[in-house]
Every structure is written in structure tokens, then in C-alpha cells.
Amino acid sequence: MLFLLSGPSGVGKGTVRKALFKKNPHELLYSISATTRKPRRGEVDGRDYFFLNKEQFEKMINDGQMLEYAQYVNSYYGTPKTWIDEQRDQGNDVFMEIEVNGAMQVRAKVPDAILIFLLPPDLMQLRNRLELRGTESDEVINQRLKTAREEILMMTNYDYAVVNDKVDKAVKKVQTIIDAERLKANRLANSYIKILEG
């Protein structure tokens, strides 16, 4: 299985992912991204990123070896495809942390990927929308509603949605999703069929 954790910029994807792997370090394999930006202090090649130069990265794009990629601030970021394919062929579950545009690229190429959308907690505050009136300007309220609509629209392209109000609560929910996906009847049936067929 291929799990994707995605969501709006700044929602805390990295924090949730790191906490998830700290809790269950051996259950999932983390897909390491490739980038052409320079390593930051403390970053290790092959652990935090695969650090490539521009020519290497563009060759991989042209060879169809990037599952998804994007350019930010003159640097490429992307997900090498070969390693993920190898792990999935071996029956390992892979976990990716990825921006929303990249998530949609993966959805198109890997239809059975499981997409989890991490939501900012302030979307929850919409419940108190009427209470905001009086304390916030119409402009602020309208901007919040606009952002909320965009995030809700994004969310409908995902399988699951998790509010990141508290990191440990969000991690627990992501783990619940992973556990439930492992109980999907078709997956279990396929593994039994393989056993029956020897």
C-alpha cells in the first residue's frame, strides 16, 4: 500500500509524519524525496533528501523516473519512482509526505494510493462562524470563508481527512486509517487467493 499525507502549506505535515514514524518506526517505509536545493545544516543525503544536481533531476524526469515533481524557488522537488515500486512489489507499505499538487499527480498515476488530507484546526472554527461576527471585520470573515471553501474542495479529492488540532491526536487518527486499510476485504481476499493457489 502507498499512503500519502498531504494538506495545505504550513498545516504541520512534517511534524505529524515524524511523530508517526517515531511511534511506529518499523511498520511503514518513508519515501525519501529528491531535491536540487542545497542541503541545510544537519540534513543528510539519503535520510532527509536525495540531493541531486539539476542535470540528474531532469534526466530522471525525462526517463519517467519521477512519480511526481514540482519546482519551488528555482529548485526541483520530487519522488523517485523506482524505489517505491520495488518496496510495493516486496509487499512493503510506503508512506509519503507531499504537497497537494504532488498528491494529485500521484493519485493520477497510482489509483489505489490512500490519500490523507491534513486539515488546519481553524477550519474547525467555522462551527463558531456566527460567533465571529462582531469580533472580526467582514473582510477577515470573507477571507476565512474563501480559504475554507478552497480547503474543503481540496479535501474532496482525498480518501480521508484528519484535523491537526493536536499532533498526538492527529497521529493516532492517521494510525487508525492505516490499520483499517489493512483490514480491507479485497486486500485480504487477494492474499488468501495467493495462498490457495500456492
Next chain:
Amino acid sequence: MLFLLSGPSGVGKGTVRKALFKKNPHELLYSISATTRKPRRGEVDGRDYFFLNKEQFEKMINDGQMLEYAQYVNSYYGTPKTWIDEQRDQGNDVFMEIEVNGAMQVRAKVPDAILIFLLPPDLMQLRNRLELRGTESDEVINQRLKTAREEILMMTNYDYAVVNDKVDKAVKKVQTIIDAERLKANRLANSYIKILEG
């Protein structure tokens, strides 16, 4: 949401259902079946079953008030539809325990029902199929394989599959499925859309 726990006869559906409700008595509403058989000692009308006579039951069938029904040993068993519809309209989650034929009837009428298949633990023993050779006759082995194939075929009509090796483990898995279904993005998006639209 409507959850169905089903599986082969004798797999322990009732035991798992009772243990689930003992653990989480207020989170789900249990759909009480109707039957025309006589109450057994200790059974209470409206708690264990709705006890109806044959005329009442057949009138409900004819009025389209049975979500599913079947006849066993000259008695009717079925699920009254009105109560389930009312609960779901109020946003409550309903849980049913049901035979496999009934589950397929519900699937046809309620496409968004979530179907959980409870598996007997001996299907797991297929993993040791080769070890059985020598200790069991070919006839016994072939019968086991035939039953296993039928159960696997049934399983593919379900959303999730849970092995009932230990009751508390099975209950925990059913609870995981319920929790994960509550994190489905479309369900959350719909509730947000309702809030946004006031």
C-alpha cells in the same frame, strides 16, 4: 452511517457484537431485528427482537418496511426499515448483525452501508496447508479448501474483513474500522459544506 457485521454461520457475530457494545455502549445504535419465532427464556421484546406474528411480518414485507428478511425453520427474521431511516436522518450511526444473505440485500438497497465480514480463524490455517498433508485425509483437506474458497468469494462482496481468532482482538479491529470510516474525507467535507451554507 450504517455498519453491518456479517459472516458465515457460527463464526461468532453475536459474541463480537455484544462485546463491541459493552465496550462502547453509547457510540452506535444497535438495529433490533424482528422475528415471528417464539421468544426464548430471558428474551425481551424490543431488546433482543421485536416479536411479531406472521400476519404483522408479512404486512411489513408487502408495505416495503423490511430492509431485508429471510425465513429459517418456518420463522421470519428481518430488519425493520423505518427505525434505521429515522436514526440515519438524525445523524446517528446504526450497527446491524446479520446473515450473509441479508447483508447482500442491504448492500443492494443501501449502497453506502459499510460491510464487515467476520472470518473463522481456521481460514487462517490455510497458511499451514502444506503442513496438514500427512495428518489429515485428502477428503478433509479438499473440504476445507472448498469451504475456504466459498468464504473468500463471499469476502470480496464486503468492504472489510476481520478474523475472529480472539474476541477482544476482533472487537478492536471492528472499532478501528468504525473510527476510520468517521475520518472519510467526503463525509467530513459534506458536514463542513452544511456549516458553510448555514
